[in-house]
Amino acid sequence: MSVQNLNTFDPFADEGDPLADNANVGSTSDYIHIRIQQRNGRKTLTTLQGLPTEYDPKKLLKAFKKEFACNGTLVEDEKMGQVIQLQGDQRAKISTFLVENGMDRATIKVHGF
Amino acid sequence: MSEPLFDPSLKKKKKKAVAFTEDPLGADADPTAPAPDTIESTTINGEVVDLGPKTAHEMMKEEIGGDDAAKAKEEDDFKAMFGDVKKKKKKKEIPLDFGEDSGIATPVTVAEPGAEAPAGDDDFSDLKKKKKKKAKAAFDLEAFEKEINQSKAKSGGDDEDEDDVPVDTSHIDNIDEAELGDDPFAHTDAPSGVDAGNEAWLGSDRDYTYSELLTRFYNSLHAANPALLSSVSRKRYTIAPPQIFREGNKKSIFANVTEICKKMHRQPEHVIQFLFTELGTTGSVDGAGRLVIKGRFQQKSIENVLRRYLVEYVTCKTCKSPDTLLTKENRIFFVACESCGSRRSVNAIKSGFQAIVGKRSKIKA
Numbered sequence: 001m002s003v004q005n006l007n008t009f010d011p012f013a014d015e016g017d018p019l020a021d022n023a024n025v026g027s028t029s030d031y032i033h034i035r036i037q038q039r040n041g042r043k044t045l046t047t048l049q050g051l052p053t054e055y056d057p058k059k060l061l062k063a064f065k066k067e068f069a070c071n072g073t074l075v076e077d078e079k080m081g082q083v084i085q086l087q088g089d090q091r092a093k094i095s096t097f098l099v100e101n102g103m104d105r106a107t108i109k110v111h112g113f
Numbered sequence: 114m115s116e117p118l119f120d121p122s123l124k125k126k127k128k129k130a131v132a133f134t135e136d137p138l139g140a141d142a143d144p145t146a147p148a149p150d151t152i153e154s155t156t157i158n159g160e161v162v163d164l165g166p167k168t169a170h171e172m173m174k175e176e177i178g179g180d181d182a183a184k185a186k187e188e189d190d191f192k193a194m195f196g197d198v199k200k201k202k203k204k205k206e207i208p209l210d211f212g213e214d215s216g217i218a219t220p221v222t223v224a225e226p227g228a229e230a231p232a233g234d235d236d237f238s239d240l241k242k243k244k245k246k247k248a249k250a251a252f253d254l255e256a257f258e259k260e261i262n263q264s265k266a267k268s269g270g271d272d273e274d275e276d277d278v279p280v281d282t283s284h285i286d287n288i289d290e291a292e293l294g295d296d297p298f299a300h301t302d303a304p305s306g307v308d309a310g311n312e313a314w315l316g317s318d319r320d321y322t323y324s325e326l327l328t329r330f331y332n333s334l335h336a337a338n339p340a341l342l343s344s345v346s347r348k349r350y351t352i353a354p355p356q357i358f359r360e361g362n363k364k365s366i367f368a369n370v371t372e373i374c375k376k377m378h379r380q381p382e383h384v385i386q387f388l389f390t391e392l393g394t395t396g397s398v399d400g401a402g403r404l405v406i407k408g409r410f411q412q413k414s415i416e417n418v419l420r421r422y423l424v425e426y427v428t429c430k431t432c433k434s435p436d437t438l439l440t441k442e443n444r445i446f447f448v449a450c451e452s453c454g455s456r457r458s459v460n461a462i463k464s465g466f467q468a469i470v471g472k473r474s475k476i477k478a
């Protein structure tokens with residue numbers, strides 16, 4: 001019979017570098033940001049920024065456009081890289097689409113009102 | 114064998130009238146309650162401590178079994194854990210001489226019907242039998258004594274308290290009523306059953322897992338003082354709803370920013386910066402301290418954004434308290450909780466990609 005209670009555990013044991021495997025902890029670069037912007041009138045723009053490199057933004061844009069029945073474009077930004085820009089408020093649709101296609105909900109951040 | 118061991122301690126307990134603050138502890142200390150089993154087995158065998166692998170809990174028991182003057186104190190705690198010291202006290206006031214013993218006997222009975230019969234869980238069936246016997250035999254002292262001895266012999270391991278019973282045969286008359294009053298073990302089953310139900314280890318001789326003991330602790334804790342349960346729903350943190358007016362066609366005015374910032378103990382600049390990045394717009398603060406936001410925004414949407422701000426920068430992640438301080442050190446913001454003392458870094462407010470809205474020719478110019 002093994003006794004749990006007497007198992008020794010060294011609380012000061014070296015745990016190694018907590019950031020070893022993930023250098024950019026605290027940076028927001030690993031999030032997918034979905035934002036909204038108001039245009040004139042009731043019109044809005046939805047932007048998707050921070051797409052992981054394993055996804056092809058062009059194909060994703062095509063899928064978005066087809067799925068959401070909206071127009072959109074791929075914008076090249078110096079800092080943010082390629083950003084998908086869609087017409088209208090597609091935030092909820094984008095996030096559900098991404099989650100359904102195997103993305104982790106925790107990595108998706110929806111901004112705006 | 115065990116009687117002499119426990120007697121002195123018991124007497125001490127009488128004099129001391131154990132601190133009541135330890136009562137609540139009794140709940141979580143329950144698992145140690147079935148101690149007598151092992152103690153007595155060892156004492157009966159004449160050996161002190163011979164069981165190979167020991168849990169810490171078993172060791173505790175043995176310590177108590179070992180019983181020095183010093184350990185008498187532990188004993189006290191132990192007893193206190195068993196339940197109603199108060200009741201014991203009351204009994205004490207009866208004749209001191211034999212009151213001691215009667216006092217000993219009664220608390221057992223009292224304590225068990227009380228909160229949850231912590232001690233009895235293991236050998237409850239035995240106890241029951243015994244009690245019934247006692248009740249019957251109460252008048253016939255000798256028979257009673259015999260029976261108890263029998264039952265003791267039969268069920269080797271019992272409560273220490275039980276073993277003290279035979280000593281007090283001379284004044285069972287006193288106990289009598291008490292015992293009869295407490296006799297209804299049927300009741301006691303119910304409360305103890307609640308606890309006993311989830312004690313999966315009772316059937317086997319395996320060790321308890323940490324989670325089991327933890328749930329048991331919380332169960333009994335909440336049973337003992339339900340006031341603790343409501344700690345979650347204490348005073349709710351409220352903030353006045355944002356007042357949003359429309360200025361013209363394209364601007365919204367957030368009238369009570371400063372008020373809300375004050376309530377949250379945050380710099381208005383920080384809150385405003387967050388609002389602007391979240392909403393993806395710009396704006397300014399006018400002379401009256403109101404925030405003018407470009408674009409049309411509903412009160413509800415601003416409220417949502419503020420809520421997100423609260424979660425991100427105000428409430429403590431550890432204790433959910435809104436009583437926090439935001440400080441900046443080396444370009445990194447830290448939130449320090451005033452109520453629990455925890456401290457964590459928070460993301461700086463970073464504006465993301467801003468799509469170009471409006472005429473591009475205007476921007477170029």
